[in-house]
Amino acid sequence: MTVVHATDLEVTDLGTVLVLTLAPEDGADRPCTLGERGLTNLRAALTAARDRAEEGHLAAVVLTGTGRTFLAGADLRAIRAARDETEARRLARLGHEVVAAIADLPVPTLAHLNGAALGGGLEMALACDYRTAGHNVRAIGLPETYLGLVPGWGGCTFLPRLVGPEAALEIIIDNPSRNNRLLDAPAALAAGLVDVVLPGPDAAPADAGAHDVAGAGAGEDVLFPRGSVALPRAVLEWLRQAVDGQVPVARRVERPTGPHPADPADDAEWLAAVDRRRDFVHARAAGGAAAPEHALRAVAASRTRSRAESFAVEDEALVHLVVTDALRASLYAFDLLGHRARRPAGRPEGVPAREIRSVGVAGAGLMAGQLALLLARSLRVPVTMRDLDDERARRGLAAVHDEVERQRARGRISDAGAARLRELVRVTTDVADLAGADLVVEAVFEELAVKQRVFAELEGVVGADTVLATNTSALSVSAMAAPLIHPERVVGLHFFNPVAQMPLVEVVRAAQTDDVAYSTAFAVAQACRKTAVAVADAPGFVVNRLLVRLLGEVLGALEDGTTVAEADRALVPMGLPMGPFQLLQLVGPAVAEHVLRTLRHDLGERYPDSPGLARVVREGRSFVTGAGRPTAASPVDPAIGELFGARRVARPLDAAGLLERVRRALAEETALLLDDSVVAGAEDVDVAMVLGAGWPLHNGGLTPYLDRTGTSEAVLGRRFHEPGVASLPQ
Incomplete structure (x- = not known):
């Protein structure tokens, strides 16, 4: 009082x-x-x-x-x-x-x-x-x-x-x-x-x-x-x-x-x-x-x-x-973001993190550069990016310097702070230059074999206590670590793009990750002022597993004959930060197709194949019109519908039917990942979806929305939350 x-x-x-x-x-x-x-x-x-x-x-x-x-x-x-x-x-x-x-x-x-x-x-x-x-x-x-x-x-x-x-x-x-x-x-x-x-x-x-x-x-x-x-x-x-x-x-x-x-x-x-x-x-x-x-x-x-x-x-x-x-869902989510951010479920208790005095980043592309800058600014330690040739390395460092200059010009960092960051971030083509790093974050192409080769190369030069982290968004961290002599030091640190703005990190515990490596990953996320959600090593983790399931249902409906116009307005009542077609274009059709195929392989046919999406990639088409980075306001190209319809049915879904299909799919997928103990509870699903996917606060994240619409009980026969937790008391 x-x-x-x-x-x-x-x-x-x-x-x-x-x-x-x-x-x-x-x-x-x-x-x-x-x-x-x-x-x-x-x-x-x-x-x-x-x-x-x-x-x-x-x-x-x-x-x-x-x-x-x-x-x-x-x-x-x-x-x-x-x-x-x-x-x-x-x-x-x-x-x-x-x-x-x-x-x-x-x-x-x-x-x-x-x-x-x-x-x-x-x-x-x-x-x-x-x-x-x-x-x-x-x-x-x-x-x-x-x-x-x-x-x-x-x-x-x-x-x-x-x-x-x-x-x-x-x-x-x-x-x-x-x-x-x-x-x-x-x-x-x-x-x-x-x-x-x-x-x-x-x-x-x-x-x-x-x-x-x-x-x-x-x-x-x-x-x-x-x-x-x-x-x-x-x-x-x-x-x-x-x-x-x-x-x-x-x-x-x-x-x-x-x-x-x-x-x-x-x-x-x-x-x-x-x-x-x-x-x-x-x-x-x-x-x-x-x-x-x-x-x-x-x-x-x-x-x-x-x-x-x-x-x-x-x-x-x-x-x-x-x-x-x-409102009750919003207050539930607001409280959840506060206390879950301070005390993430799954962080090892009483286990000291490894002291980080220098960091290596395997790769010098867009994501690698964003990570290098964030880690240098947050940890205030030297960060060395490594790529395969001088040209890639040079471009990567130039991109970091350009971003530092943009931040300085906007007044977000001082002249002295900008100079310090430029000094802290370095680039090399020699993997041996990462030998002294206490943490190395892998940020290379999203292919398992490529990442395994990078980790094997790193293990040959870094110290015995170095923590090895991957920024993979969907691949198995356990599979990456399995060929190594010391797989226990490998952990997933899935930052979201753009790294500086997105507040979530999925901290992935692989089959053999030890407590020190896992505690270190949480400490790094905290130092970067990110909210960490502990996730098990499962396909797609939480955010991508659910988002791709949603997008898969939309693409599947298009293949069944639902029009682009109906699909475009179907999810409006969910209040998402952007529609499915803008999101597909933002992610990149090629990336979306790759992840959809990966999750279909790992999780089964409930992630549908989409010949239309393959054609979008093959023909270099765009889901939206206009140049530049897609936004929620980017107009959807209605002509994209001509690429879909491979499995036309007599009565394709309208907007209301597709909304119901998406809700039911999300209820099913959420229950499955909870049954698989991918996260500790429904609360972590909601934190991940609010902070990693921009899910609306007034929905309480995902699970209160599924409860409020009756979808949870219709699909699962039960609610995710008791009445009064994220809804009005009854």
Whole structure:
């Protein structure tokens, strides 16, 4: 529970400033959130502050947090506990009561963002007159639509008035859809979200009580209460100057209380910002993600309405979303990504990882270069790529240097950091140059015989303790290791493409992999800030096994006579990041055909052969039109259908029939890989599909979606999860 510590500070030329510090009840170093009790505590503190201000005893009120958090938003446990609309409405209205109490205080108010300000926490800050932020704050935003909610405590009402509708909708809708992108303090300043960025404090023990800061130096901090918080002196000095009008504070429009007067210029900007996002939110809603559409409606509605009317619109949106299975699935997945990332199931307990002082990468192609750069940047050790000839090696190193330069030009690394990376990544054609590596990652052509030859060559030169890893996406790691003298040191480290962006690593334990090699693989994934999922050595592991099964069903339907148009719209209700044809083109038809054939050989005829896909590869055709890397928006080429139809049936599936076929196939394949103990449980399937395949959070990953659609019980006679785990309680 969040409690509120009240401290009076006497500020020269301003008067008594009441600082309300939000802190965990037990004093632990954890992010503060607001449930019903925390909101009640804050409301009580604000009521007392209002009374004192009305009596003339306060000059201003400051809200701040503790540790690395201002406020991390609403307590998701409280949201999950709401079983019906009545409970959801009570929480929504209580949040609105608190932000209204902040906004209506009769003295100037300031929120100092000492740390993360997210969701409902940021909405509390938006209700204040001013906002300051510490220079090192890195997490500011409204992630509600990412989770399946809306900014329902004033965010859709206050933010457009503060920063304008375009910037507000970027924060409310666009950023959450970009893998929950957040703002750091400088970006929040540029957006107009905060008024100034100030140096952060250096906390030190101090006694509670009132403090006179009149004599404090500009660089000193005011410490309170019980030594738990340090408020930068600069915050109070800036507040004094802002109240006196000595520093300019830009505002688009005053916060709404009564109806907003019509302004043609403002209306045009507002309507344009909303219209630009209509197609996007409609598409998300068609895929099962209703939250962005509700948020857009709430922002649009707040254009001319009073604060109370706008709050009522937010209440209705929030109440509607809270009592849906989609939200519960989203919260299940969100919690899962957090704790599974910290403690992946299957990581050896108490087994120290091998110290990595240098790394080798077998290969210098695209994937090898991405791995080399990631490992150099993450582990901060020398990385040597090795390829067969000087030309390949030169191209590989040039590609790494080009990427380093792109990162430097975008401001993601400094000049010094770029120079350091260029020094760390080297290239060679002599395998002996990998002799001193503690870890060598193989990233060569996806053929078993080729990889076996590479490992045999490496074993002849590396040390006895060197860990050998393969980045294979589907081949047997055990088969690669079997011919070696020491197969126990071989492990799978399946990074996804593009390596820098994709957050998942499948850590594959082969038949003879020992605990040290396996623990080292997890440590490397953690150092690279990736989420690791422990998988057994089985064909396709998890992500590719399921994705290829999905694509195989689509291709199989095309061979049966389903039209390209029907197949293209069939999977829209699943809300996937891109359609099957865009995905096939992104993977590459040749790669897709190779993996489909491999899994058909290893797992059986439920992975269908596709003569049409073979023709696509042979004739150099594309599933989509347009040049460049395929995206979700790439138009599908309807003419590609002429290559399929090798097994036409009398009544081919329409879109609804194909969707059902894909769902049933995924339920079957998921059950089979769980029965084979490829992963520890359904939770790992969901982590893998969310992080490795972009499976929607509002689906909870894969298994809650199969439960919610009734597919699990129809195919398997059982659910993957009990009701209430990733759905509304029954």
